[in-house]
Amino acid sequence: MNLKKLVMNVSEPIINPLTKLVLKKHYQGNRECTPLENSRKVLVLAPHMDDETIGLGGTLHEYKKFNTEVHCVFITDGASSNGSIEKSKVSQIRKNEIDQVKDMLGIHSIYYLDVPDGEVKDNRKAENELLELVGSIQPEVIYTTGNVDAHPDHVATAKLLSDVLKLSTQEPMIRQYEINCPVPPEEINCIIDITDSYGIKKKATEVFTSQAIAFDGFLVLASVKANLLNDKNVQYVETFIQSTKEDFIEQSDILSSKAETYPILFKQANRTVTLLWAVYKNLDKKKNLYKLRKSN
Numbered sequence: 001m002n003l004k005k006l007v008m009n010v011s012e013p014i015i016n017p018l019t020k021l022v023l024k025k026h027y028q029g030n031r032e033c034t035p036l037e038n039s040r041k042v043l044v045l046a047p048h049m050d051d052e053t054i055g056l057g058g059t060l061h062e063y064k065k066f067n068t069e070v071h072c073v074f075i076t077d078g079a080s081s082n083g084s085i086e087k088s089k090v091s092q093i094r095k096n097e098i099d100q101v102k103d104m105l106g107i108h109s110i111y112y113l114d115v116p117d118g119e120v121k122d123n124r125k126a127e128n129e130l131l132e133l134v135g136s137i138q139p140e141v142i143y144t145t146g147n148v149d150a151h152p153d154h155v156a157t158a159k160l161l162s163d164v165l166k167l168s169t170q171e172p173m174i175r176q177y178e179i180n181c182p183v184p185p186e187e188i189n190c191i192i193d194i195t196d197s198y199g200i201k202k203k204a205t206e207v208f209t210s211q212a213i214a215f216d217g218f219l220v221l222a223s224v225k226a227n228l229l230n231d232k233n234v235q236y237v238e239t240f241i242q243s244t245k246e247d248f249i250e251q252s253d254i255l256s257s258k259a260e261t262y263p264i265l266f267k268q269a270n271r272t273v274t275l276l277w278a279v280y281k282n283l284d285k286k287k288n289l290y291k292l293r294k295s296n
Contacts, residue, residue, distance in 0.1 A: 016272045020224055026279065027185050029228035033237075034190045036062050043139035043172070044072045044107075045130075045161055047120065047153040049094040050208045054218045055177035056143055057105055057201035058194025059238050064106040071137050073111045074098070075126065075157050080117035093210045101204045120156035131164045139172050146176040146183065146241065147255040148289055150266040154179055155259040162252035165245050174248040175240040180268035182221065182279045183241060187290050190242040191228055198222060198236035213268075217275045251293045258289060 042063060046052040052060065052072055060070055079091040091114075098110060111133060113126045120126065134142075144161045145154035158176065165174075175190060194201065201222070205215040222236045229237070243251065265285055269278035 012273050015276075019272055019275050020220060022276060023220075023224040023279065024227045027225050027227045029185065030230045031191060031228050033193045033229060033231065033234060034242075036066075036192055037141070038066045039063070039068050039140045041069045041071065041137055041139045043134065043137055043142045044070065045075060045142065045144045045157055046072060047075045047145055047151070047157045048078045048117075049074055049098045050205075050211060051145065051154070051179055052107070053101060053105065053201065053204045053208070054215065055145070055179050056192075056238050056240075057101075057204050058197040058222070058236065059143075059192045060105040060107065061197035061200045062192065062194060068106075069108045070106055071109045071111070071133075071139070072107050073113065073130065073133060075113050075115055075120055075160070076117045076153055077112070077114045078117065090210065094208075097207050097210060100207045104200055104204050104207075117153065120153045120160060123156075123160070127160060127163055130160060131167055134164055134168050134170055134172075138170060141175060142172045143175050143177050143240075145179055146181065147252050147259075147293070148183075148262060148266075148286065149179060149181040150263050150268055151180060152259070152263060154181075155256075155262060159252050159256050159259070162249045162256075165249055171245050173242065174245060175242050176248075177238070177240055178221070179218075180270060180278070181262070181266050181286075182269050183239065184283065184287050184290065185228060186287075187241055188225075188228065188239045190240040191225075192238050192240070193229075193234045193236075194222065194238050195226075195233075195235045201236075213270045215270060217269050217271045217278070220272045220275060221269065254293050255289060258292075 077091040078094040115126050145157045147158045226237045265282045267278040267281045
């Protein structure tokens, strides 16, 4: 065990409870839950296999109540996610994991664009394939990673969708979901109660044994963000930035020029022990990015 990991493990009994206490205050609110709509078809864009579970696994499971068709498009091949496994095998291992998660979450169909990791930006082949899928599926809601995120493939996926929507006649509602770059509470405008589905979400995260990263920080966020609500019986939530197609395109165009600095500016939110760092690192700069989006 390296020194960094040892220090984090020793610190967890003190830091983790403090983190939860601080973040409950950070996400303090008196808002209403967003009722999950009875959609016929939903499309999820996931840059990597596991993003769909981290970002909205509970929400996807909630759609089961409406027999909604959930379609999931994985953008990258995920082959570079684990340096300890031979690269040629990683992608298939991750796809096997998705096969296990699919029925748990209620995903009806899976599509793989197999873009190499790190090559999503300005990928015309992926754009054409996604445009065809959006046209054939005709989703009422599309979920995507955010325009502001610490992972370049996540930001590039949002921009990819924006470019596709410019060419599409479809008019879906867009929801940006959170992965490793916590959204400032004031920017969240859609809060879905996943209390009934949290156990399934947690179980689904345990399937991804091929991944070197931990998932506990993501799960803690689902708990502390429930403090945004006035209904204190809600224990777990997933949160989104919801917008029209036109607003999403405009926001993507404004923020795309800033995207290359995000991995330096922001910290990934996967570990509870470093979650305060992920939430508060350059928070003012993050808020200013969202203000820039709104001011145009």
